Amino acid sequence: MTETLGSASLPAPARTLPVVAVVGRPNVGKSTLVNRILGRREAVVQDVPGVTRDRVSYDADWNGRSFVLVDTGGWAPDAQGLAAQIAEQAELAIATADAVVLVVDGTVGTLDSDQAVVKVLRRSKKPVVLAVNKVDDQRAEAEAASMWNLGLGEPYAVSALHGRGSGDLLDAVLAALPPTPPLDLDPERGPRRVAIVGKPNVGKSSLLNKLARQQRVVVHDMAGTTVDPVDELVEVDGETYVFIDTAGIRRRVKEASGHEYYASLRTQGAIERAEVCVAVLDASVPLTEQDVRILTSVEEAGRALVIAYNKWDLTDEERRHYLGREVELDIAPFAWASHVNISAQTGRHVDRLGPALQEALTSWETRISTGKLNAFLGRVVAAHPHPVRGGKQPRILFGTQAQAGPPTFVLFTSGQLEPGYQRFVERRLREEFGFVGTPVHVEVRARE
Numbered sequence: 294m295t296e297t298l299g300s301a302s303l304p305a306p307a308r309t310l311p312v313v314a315v316v317g318r319p320n321v322g323k324s325t326l327v328n329r330i331l332g333r334r335e336a337v338v339q340d341v342p343g344v345t346r347d348r349v350s351y352d353a354d355w356n357g358r359s360f361v362l363v364d365t366g367g368w369a370p371d372a373q374g375l376a377a378q379i380a381e382q383a384e385l386a387i388a389t390a391d392a393v394v395l396v397v398d399g400t401v402g403t404l405d406s407d408q409a410v411v412k413v414l415r416r417s418k419k420p421v422v423l424a425v426n427k428v429d430d431q432r433a434e435a436e437a438a439s440m441w442n443l444g445l446g447e448p449y450a451v452s453a454l455h456g457r458g459s460g461d462l463l464d465a466v467l468a469a470l471p472p473t474p475p476l477d478l479d480p481e482r483g484p485r486r487v488a489i490v491g492k493p494n495v496g497k498s499s500l501l502n503k504l505a506r507q508q509r510v511v512v513h514d515m516a517g518t519t520v521d522p523v524d525e526l527v528e529v530d531g532e533t534y535v536f537i538d539t540a541g542i543r544r545r546v547k548e549a550s551g552h553e554y555y556a557s558l559r560t561q562g563a564i565e566r567a568e569v570c571v572a573v574l575d576a577s578v579p580l581t582e583q584d585v586r587i588l589t590s591v592e593e594a595g596r597a598l599v600i601a602y603n604k605w606d607l608t609d610e611e612r613r614h615y616l617g618r619e620v621e622l623d624i625a626p627f628a629w630a631s632h633v634n635i636s637a638q639t640g641r642h643v644d645r646l647g648p649a650l651q652e653a654l655t656s657w658e659t660r661i662s663t664g665k666l667n668a669f670l671g672r673v674v675a676a677h678p679h680p681v682r683g684g685k686q687p688r689i690l691f692g693t694q695a696q697a698g699p700p701t702f703v704l705f706t707s708g709q710l711e712p713g714y715q716r717f718v719e720r721r722l723r724e725e726f727g728f729v730g731t732p733v734h735v736e737v738r739a740r741e
C-alpha cells in the first residue's frame with residue numbers, strides 16, 4: 294500500500310530570483326548602467342541630476358542567468374541630509390538585495406556621500422561589486438584603479454554609455470550571487486500529472502472509469518514518459534494526462550485497521566506527485582470537514598485544483614439550495630478553484646473536466662513580468678496606501694514573481710505589512726491577473 298509513497302516527491306522549495314540593487318549618488322550613471330544591462334529595453338535616463346524616480350525593478354539576464362535588477366533611483370534634490378538619504382537607500386538595498394552594485398563616477402572621483410555608502414556596505418555581509426563609471430577610454434582607467442582604496446575589492450572600470458567593461462562587471466555580479474536552480478519548467482516534460490482525491494464513496498473510481506472508457510486506447514510508450522504501475526495514462530479532451538495512483542482508487546483499500554490513516558497518507562502522496570488535483574465531493578449529501586481538509590491539503594501543497602461536485606443526478610432543487618449555502622460557508626476559501634458539476638454515473642458534464650484542468654494548469658504556470666507586476670503594484674499602492682500605524686506607514690517598494698507552479702510573489706517592503714493589507718493585495722492580484730484554479734503565494738521581505 295505504501296508503494297506510491299516511496300516515489301512521492303516533496304513539493305519544490307520556494308525558489309527566488311536573486312535581486313541585484315544598483316546604488317550610488319545621483320548622476321553617476323546608474324540608470325544608464327541599468328539600461329545597458331537590460332539592453333536598453335525599459336529604463337529611462339533622466340538628464341536632470343537628482344531627479345526623483347520611483348524605485349524600479351526589472352527582469353534581467355546575463356549568460357542565461359536570470360535576476361531582478363533594482364534601480365534604487367534618485368531622491369529629492371535636497372542637498373541637506375543628502376548623505377543620510379544615500380546611506381538610507383544603501384541600507385534598503387542591502388536589506389532586500391542579494392548583491393549590490395555601487396556606482397561611482399570615475400570622472401569626479403569619490404565624494405563624502407560615496408564614503409557614507411561605502412561605510413554601510415562594508416559593514417554589511419552582502420557582496421558588493423564596485424563599478425567605476427564614465428571610464429570612456431583607456432586614459433581614464435588609472436582613475437578607476439585608484440578606487441581600490443575604497444576597500445570594496447576590485448574596481449570595475451565601465452562606460453555605461455558606450456558599453457565598455459559592462460560584460461566583465463556582470464560576470465563579477467553573477468559570480469557574487471548565491472546559486473539558484475533554473476526556474477523554467479522543463480518544456481520536454483511528459484504529460485501533466487493529475488490526482489483524483491476525495492473521501493471514500495464520493496465517486497472517484499466511477500469518474501476514473503468514465504474518463505478511461507471515453508478515451509481511445511492509449512499506448513503506454515509515449516516518449517519521455519515513465520508511468521508508475523499504479524498510474525494510468527488517460528486522455529481527456531484530446532490531452533493525455535498521467536492519473537496518479539489509480540491503483541489505489543480502483544483497489545479501494547479499506548479492510549486493514551487504521552485504513553483511514555493510510556488512506557490520508559496515500560492521498561497526501563498523490564497530491565504531492567500531481568501538478569493538478571481533481572477533488573471529488575458528493576454534492577448529494579452535506580459537505581464535511583474531511584472534504585475541506587482534502588481541499589486544504591491541495592492548497593497547502595501548492596497544486597492546481599478543480600473541484601468536481603459529483604452525483605449531481607441525485608440532487609434536487611432543495612439539495613442544490615443547501616449545497617449553495619454550504620459552498621458559501623465552507624468552500625469560500627477555495628473560491629479561486631475551478632469547478633464542475635458532474636455525474637460520473639450518467640456522464641453529465643464530465644466533458645467539462647478537460648477544459649477546467651487546462652484552465653487550472655495555465656493559471657498555475659502563469660508568469661507575470663516584473664515590469665507589469667510593478668506597474669500593477671504601483672497602482673494598488675497609490676489608490677490604497679497601507680494605513681498609518683503608530684506614526685509609521687509600511688510601504689511596498691517593489692515585487693517580483695519568484696516562481697510559477699504555483700505563482701509565488703515576493704514583495705519587498707519597508708516595515709511589516711498588516712495581514713489584512715497583505716490579503717487585500719493578494720485579492721487585487723487575483724482580480725488583475727485571474728489565476729483561476731491555482732493557489733497564489735505571496736511572501737514578504739520586510740526591512741524594519
Ligand code: GDP
Pocket residue numbers: 317318319320321322323324325326338339340342343367426427428429451452453454455
Ligand atoms: P543616475 O542619476 O545615477 O541614474 O545617472 P544617469 O544614468 O541619469 O546619468 C547621468 C548622466 O551621466 C547622463 O547625462 C548620462 O548620459 C551620463 N553618463 C552615464 N554613463 C556615462 C558614461 O559611461 N560616460 C559618460 N561620458 N557619461 C555617462
Ligand code: GDP
Pocket residue numbers: 491492493494495496497498499500542545603604605606607635636637638639
Ligand atoms: P470512490 O470510493 O470515491 O471511488 O467512489 P465510487 O466510484 O466507488 O462510488 C461510490 C458509489 O457511488 C458507487 O455505488 C457508485 O456507483 C456511486 N456513484 C458514483 N458517482 C455517482 C454519480 O454521479 N451518481 C450516482 N447516482 N451515483 C454515483
